[in-house]
Amino acid sequence: MGRAPCCSKVGLHRGPWTSREDALLTKYIQAHGEGQWRSLPKRAGLLRCGKSCRLRWMNYLRPDIKRGNITPDEDDLIIRMHSLLGNRWSLIAGRLPGRTDNEIKNYWNTHLIKKLKNQEQQPEEKKKKKKQKNEKNKIITKVPEDDSERKTLVYLPKAIRVNKSLSYIIPRSDSTLNMESNSVKTSQEEKEQREETKEGENDGFGLFFGEQFHEDLVNNNEMEWQSGFLEKLYEEYLQVLKNEENHEKLLDSFAESLLV
DNA sequence: AAAATTCGCAACCGCGTGATG
DNA sequence: ACATCACGCGGTTGCGAATTT
Numbered sequence: 021m022g023r024a025p026c027c028s029k030v031g032l033h034r035g036p037w038t039s040r041e042d043a044l045l046t047k048y049i050q051a052h053g054e055g056q057w058r059s060l061p062k063r064a065g066l067l068r069c070g071k072s073c074r075l076r077w078m079n080y081l082r083p084d085i086k087r088g089n090i091t092p093d094e095d096d097l098i099i100r101m102h103s104l105l106g107n108r109w110s111l112i113a114g115r116l117p118g119r120t121d122n123e124i125k126n127y128w129n130t131h132l133i134k135k136l137k138n139q140e141q142q143p144e145e146k147k148k149k150k151k152q153k154n155e156k157n158k159i160i161t162k163v164p165e166d167d168s169e170r171k172t173l174v175y176l177p178k179a180i181r182v183n184k185s186l187s188y189i190i191p192r193s194d195s196t197l198n199m200e201s202n203s204v205k206t207s208q209e210e211k212e213q214r215e216e217t218k219e220g221e222n223d224g225f226g227l228f229f230g231e232q233f234h235e236d237l238v239n240n241n242e243m244e245w246q247s248g249f250l251e252k253l254y255e256e257y258l259q260v261l262k263n264e265e266n267h268e269k270l271l272d273s274f275a276e277s278l279l280v
Numbered sequence: 281a282a283a284a285t286t287c288g289c290a291a292c293c294g295c296g297t298g299a300t301g
Numbered sequence: 302a303c304a305t306c307a308c309g310c311g312g313t314t315g316c317g318a319a320t321t322t
Contacts, residue, residue: 036290036316058307074308075291110310125311126289 033067037076041066045073046081079122086118090127098124099132 033041048064054077056063057070066073079085090098094116101112109121109128116124 034292056307070307071293071309072291078309079290107311121310122290130288 031067032069032072034072037080041068042076042081045077049077049081075122079120084118085120087123090119090131094119095132098128099136102128102132 044064044066048060052063057074060066060070060073061068064073068076097115098112101115105111107125109125113119113121113124
């Protein structure tokens with residue numbers, strides 16, 4: 021037996037949202053803020069379940085959402101973040117201002133998988149041609165027998181729910197809705213929260229990133245540190261891969277440092 | 281021009297987790 | 302310690318649009 025549905029489906033609308041429903045939801049949230057999703061539909065006069073309202077707002081109606089036209093930079097960022105974090109779409113979305121986890125997930129499944137497959141095939145074809153050329157010229161190059169099987173080790177951690185405290189370690193770019201909401205923290209509050217954690221226990225972040233980088237996260241504006249963040253992530257990642265003996269252990273710590 | 285197929289994306293679903301009583 | 306609630310996440314589905322046959 022599965023878990024009972026989040027709400028009674030009887031009499032509730034399903035499927036595509038109408039513009040009237042969108043207007044009701046937007047108006048309500050602008051007046052009262054996000055949250056209380058379960059009771060929101062009734063209070064907003066909507067015949068939808070709370071889950072559906074939340075999804076519609078998060079993925080479509082929020083005022084800061086960018087739609088379409090994923091730039092090459094974003095494209096690259098998604099690929100690189102995915103190689104580090106696996107299918108943690110919300111975490112990846114947090115690095116792309118105005119993008120939602122659903123959009124990134126869809127983009128990955130429809131565009132990037134194909135793109136990466138094509139990229140995989142191209143070197144294979146090149147390799148074949150090179151091999152043919154070498155055979156022709158009777159030049160022997162030493163290639164491991166199972167070279168074609170050898171793959172870059174990519175750590176794909178299990179899907180873990182992202183702790184809210186992450187918002188100050190890797191602040192969500194879209195966390196500053198221009199409306200009253202209890203869930204929106206000021207940068208000062210974020211800083212204070214970070215200080216508390218720092219005093220309490222090692223948050224794990226220092227394991228891979230120096231204090232200077234930590235300061236950069238707090239002081240710089242997001243777009244500035246975003247590229248630096250990725251570069252440093254990648255450097256650290258490569259370092260870990262070099263450390264054959266401990267790489268799994270280190271990667272676990274690394275993943276934890278991002279999530280806790 | 282019409283039918284068949286593929287694509288892209290919004291929406292749904294089930295489950296894990298933290299909070300609360 | 303346990304049950305329940307509420308929320309958020311990732312996987313999957315369904316349908317309209319676009320493309321191909």
